[in-house]
Amino acid sequence: MKATVKKTWRILQPVIIIAAFYLILKNVSLSVLLETFVNVKWQFVTLFLLVSLVIIALQGVRWWILIRSFTKELSVLSALSIHFSSVFYSIILPNSTAQDVVRTIDVSKITGHSIGWSSAWITKIIGVCVSLFFSIVGLMLIHDIELPPATFYIIFGFFSIIIFSFLLSFSKEITGRFRLFLRTHFPKLPLKQIDNIREGIYRFREKKKGLLLSSAVTVIAQMLSLSSVSILLFSITGKFFLLEVIAFIPLIEMISMAQPFTPGGIGVREALMALMFRQLQLSDENLATYIILSNLIIFLKILGVIPVLFRTFKKNTHSHSETPCV
Numbered sequence: 001m002k003a004t005v006k007k008t009w010r011i012l013q014p015v016i017i018i019a020a021f022y023l024i025l026k027n028v029s030l031s032v033l034l035e036t037f038v039n040v041k042w043q044f045v046t047l048f049l050l051v052s053l054v055i056i057a058l059q060g061v062r063w064w065i066l067i068r069s070f071t072k073e074l075s076v077l078s079a080l081s082i083h084f085s086s087v088f089y090s091i092i093l094p095n096s097t098a099q100d101v102v103r104t105i106d107v108s109k110i111t112g113h114s115i116g117w118s119s120a121w122i123t124k125i126i127g128v129c130v131s132l133f134f135s136i137v138g139l140m141l142i143h144d145i146e147l148p149p150a151t152f153y154i155i156f157g158f159f160s161i162i163i164f165s166f167l168l169s170f171s172k173e174i175t176g177r178f179r180l181f182l183r184t185h186f187p188k189l190p191l192k193q194i195d196n197i198r199e200g201i202y203r204f205r206e207k208k209k210g211l212l213l214s215s216a217v218t219v220i221a222q223m224l225s226l227s228s229v230s231i232l233l234f235s236i237t238g239k240f241f242l243l244e245v246i247a248f249i250p251l252i253e254m255i256s257m258a259q260p261f262t263p264g265g266i267g268v269r270e271a272l273m274a275l276m277f278r279q280l281q282l283s284d285e286n287l288a289t290y291i292i293l294s295n296l297i298i299f300l301k302i303l304g305v306i307p308v309l310f311r312t313f314k315k316n317t318h319s320h321s322e323t324p325c326v
Contacts, residue, residue, distance in 0.1 A: 013262055020267030024274045025288055032285045036236065044235035045293055051228040052297050055221050056087060062126075062217040063103070066119040067111055069210030070203070074110050081307040082106045088304025090264065100124065118200025123214070125166045130218045131250035132159040134226065138247025145244065145279050155251070222250070229294075236289050241280055248276050 060083030067074050086103035093102070100120050108116035136159060139152050204211060229249050230240045252272040256265025270291055277287045 017267040028284045028288045036285045036289045041235040048232045058221040062214045063123045065214040069207040070115050084304040085308045087301045114200035117197045130222050135250040142243045
């Protein structure tokens, strides 16, 4: 039964993605789209790609800082090699969490499962908190777009819950009660693995410097990420829309990555971007151009195949050198 459901879901996913793109782009005029492309400021597209490359590297650095709090065995270059490899795998693996899983499995061989998985968890939570903070600031600053009155309060409430839950995760007493609840109601859960992660998170209470430094790098990476979107919009429309980008892009990214319907948020992200473009009174051709140019980041992710091939070659060379001669 599970195999049938899984197979059906794999068939439905591309259907959902194709349907989403069709609904988003069905009104695009090819002639207007070509004209929009002709008017693109390509020097800013180049700047967008360069900034995006820096962002990918910083995402690896912020994760390495947390790992470095416990072990000096992992150099920043080795961490970036693992990180870029995981970025490459995120293209080909059908799951939005593939990057975190691949990266954590690799680093756990050095740090152990407890630190590896707890670092992944804390990195993710810090990223969500920073994204929500920027979104709240953006919503407070924009005045030209009318939103439902409860929007700000809902986001602020969600932000408060995330922060509160994050702080509670450092308490053994609170997490101990939660563990007891899980053992009672969900006995089949792998509680030993959860305990290892819990212990790793608890140990981060003594690593405040690493937490603060990783948070600072996350803030810088988020600022650059929002700036890169603004730069790309300027290359297409001649306007930066900076406040609107700060308000909406973090929410779009979080919803896209959290939803279970498509891998990596494909289709869902573009549908949410279409809503934002309509709020900004931009054309469908502007949206189509943005979607095409923003996906050039895939070529940056493909660079992650370099450390993958290098490690494979090194491993094969090592195994051949150890093969005894007959």
